[in-house]
Amino acid sequence: MEPVEVKQGIYWVGGIDWDLRNFHGYITQRGSTYNAYLIVDEKIVLVDTVKHYLFDEMLARIRKVVDPSKIDYIVANHVEMDHSGCLVGMAEIAEKAVVLTSPKGEEGLRRHFKKDLNFRIVQNGETVNIGKRDLQFFHMPMVHWPDSMATYCPQEKLLLPNDAFGQHIATAERFDDEVPFDILREEAAKYYANIVLPYGSQVQKVLHALSSLEIDMIGPSHGIIWRSHIPDILAAYEKWANNDTDKKALIVYDTMWGSTRKMAYALKDGLEECGIPVTMRNLELTHISDIMADVLESRAILIGSPTLNKGMMPTIGALLTYLTGLCPKKRTGMAFGSYGWAEKSVGEIEEAMKAMKWDVPIDGPRIRYVPDPEELEEVRETGKQLGAIINK
Amino acid sequence: MDKYVCTICGYVYDPENGDPDKGVPAGTPFEKVPDDWVCPICGAGKDDFEKEA
Numbered sequence: 282m283e284p285v286e287v288k289q290g291i292y293w294v295g296g297i298d299w300d301l302r303n304f305h306g307y308i309t310q311r312g313s314t315y316n317a318y319l320i321v322d323e324k325i326v327l328v329d330t331v332k333h334y335l336f337d338e339m340l341a342r343i344r345k346v347v348d349p350s351k352i353d354y355i356v357a358n359h360v361e362m363d364h365s366g367c368l369v370g371m372a373e374i375a376e377k378a379v380v381l382t383s384p385k386g387e388e389g390l391r392r393h394f395k396k397d398l399n400f401r402i403v404q405n406g407e408t409v410n411i412g413k414r415d416l417q418f419f420h421m422p423m424v425h426w427p428d429s430m431a432t433y434c435p436q437e438k439l440l441l442p443n444d445a446f447g448q449h450i451a452t453a454e455r456f457d458d459e460v461p462f463d464i465l466r467e468e469a470a471k472y473y474a475n476i477v478l479p480y481g482s483q484v485q486k487v488l489h490a491l492s493s494l495e496i497d498m499i500g501p502s503h504g505i506i507w508r509s510h511i512p513d514i515l516a517a518y519e520k521w522a523n524n525d526t527d528k529k530a531l532i533v534y535d536t537m538w539g540s541t542r543k544m545a546y547a548l549k550d551g552l553e554e555c556g557i558p559v560t561m562r563n564l565e566l567t568h569i570s571d572i573m574a575d576v577l578e579s580r581a582i583l584i585g586s587p588t589l590n591k592g593m594m595p596t597i598g599a600l601l602t603y604l605t606g607l608c609p610k611k612r613t614g615m616a617f618g619s620y621g622w623a624e625k626s627v628g629e630i631e632e633a634m635k636a637m638k639w640d641v642p643i644d645g646p647r648i649r650y651v652p653d654p655e656e657l658e659e660v661r662e663t664g665k666q667l668g669a670i671i672n673k
Numbered sequence: 674m675d676k677y678v679c680t681i682c683g684y685v686y687d688p689e690n691g692d693p694d695k696g697v698p699a700g701t702p703f704e705k706v707p708d709d710w711v712c713p714i715c716g717a718g719k720d721d722f723e724k725e726a
Contacts, residue, residue: 385681422683423715480714483682638694 284319284342285455287506288437288498292319294327294342296335299451304363307475307570311468312451315363316502318441319346320434323412324353327375328432328441329502330367339367340374349374354411356418357382358430358443360389364502369394381409383420385428403430419490421445423483425476431487438497445487446514448472448504458509465505467574469514472503473521474573478607484522488515524611526580528671530557533572534585535564535596540619540651541585547657548583548617548646551664555672557581564596569603576609581671582639585617586626593618593626601633608637615667616645617660619652642670676725677703682715686722 284292295316301309315331317339325347331339343349352375357365368390372378380398382390387400403409405420414436421429424445431442448468454460477484499507499514507514530552536542542563549559560575576582586597593601614637616630627645634641646660674688686692686706691699692713697706703722711718 422681427681427715483714 282338282341282345284345287318287455287500288439290321291434291437291439292321292342292346293317293455293500293506294319294339294346296331296338297451298332298335301449301451304449307449308568309449311449313449313503314451316500316504316506317364318500319343320411320414320416321347322414325351326354326356326411326416327352327371327378328356329358329364329443330355330371332363333366333370336367336370350376352378354378354409354416355380356416356432356441357386357390358432358441359502360386360393360426360428361444362393364443365390365393368398369396372396372398381416381418383418383428383430385422385426386430389426389428419487421483421487423480424487425480433494433496435495438495440491440494440496440499441502442487442499443502444476445484445501446499446507446518447476447501450504452505455506456509457505457507457514460505462510462513465510466513466517468504469517470521470577471570471574473518474577474607475570478521478573478577478609481522481524481610484518488519488522491515521577524609526611527578528557529579530559530581530583530667530671531562531572531575531579532559532583532585533562533564533567533600534583534617535587535594536585537587537589537594538651540648541587541617543652543657544617544619544646544648544660545583545585547652547660548585548615548664548667551661551666552581552668552671554661554665555668557668557671564594564600569600572600573603573607576604576607576612579612581613581615581667582609582634583615583617583667584630584634586630587618588620588624588626591623591625593629597626597630601630605633605637610638612637612639613667613671614639614641615643615663616641617647618645619648619650621650624649643667674702677722678725679712679715679717680721680723681717682712684712684714685725
């Protein structure tokens, strides 16, 4: 349990959660980390803490550098308990420590911990001197909670933006040039899609504010620290925040007796004839948090459900609840599905797509019971029509 | 017409623009926005809005 010196006098003292597989419904196949940073100057500063069950691990790392009771400031960039979970415990050990947080941070921390900690509110842009270094605080409302804040050290060109630029991945390595970049981009994309996606316009504001800062290291609160791929991750955030997508399609479906599945594959064939790459996701086999990663960069999203009882299948209902909450924009949508006697599911899916302001240019195909070859041919043609629209 | 700020997330309701996506036409003063309207960014209710200083 060694700390890692990320810059002279600045240490990563977080915790590694190798066992984490489900983060409030977001499947984290690679685990995660909660990153806390210790800055040793005339004042000793701890930026964020870790999830409650990793308190001892964080403390052990801090003790290798300083006596934790000597900490002067604890920065709470974010109220959520994976970062604030050891705040009360730390405040008990570092009795004189002042907790620096945003106004919304104080409100939220009081609601969480019911404690009168030694709070000091920092305003947006405010600077606190800690000796040779300054810490400047930037409020980032809704990236991704109202309290979210970034801590910046101008002398070190170091940005600690909490959840922004994070990835759920547990690794022995701490830096972006020690892990294959494609893996990090994949996890950063999945993180953005499942956590940050609704707040694109707020992310744009943050990126604009950061563009005037000198930054050579970004230490998020989950995953690895960016130092060699900063332009890449900033460009990716710019793209995602703009809801810019690639010319490709995603088909998500569930099926009861295989008819909707046949339709899904016929649509795929039609789209592929137009040169559009298609990703197929069977909801019975793929988790919605993995599907969000596919949604993030796909221009066309096709969702298929048979009618079960008087509506769509509950798996599709759950997907749409999650999807409309995360609300990706600037997508082209199409619904499809089979039915037995009363047809209901396709219209329900189209309604959800329209609520997200998606373009739904084609009335989705509906087939009674089991499609025959001629009907599948028509569905394939519908896929081609959609492909032509995407290619425009 | 006054602008109103969401005290939760900082979104500014500008009556000149309204919120047409949610059925509030441009030119609607905040007082006339339906009571069940919510902040398009964070979902907070009208009660969480304050007049912009």
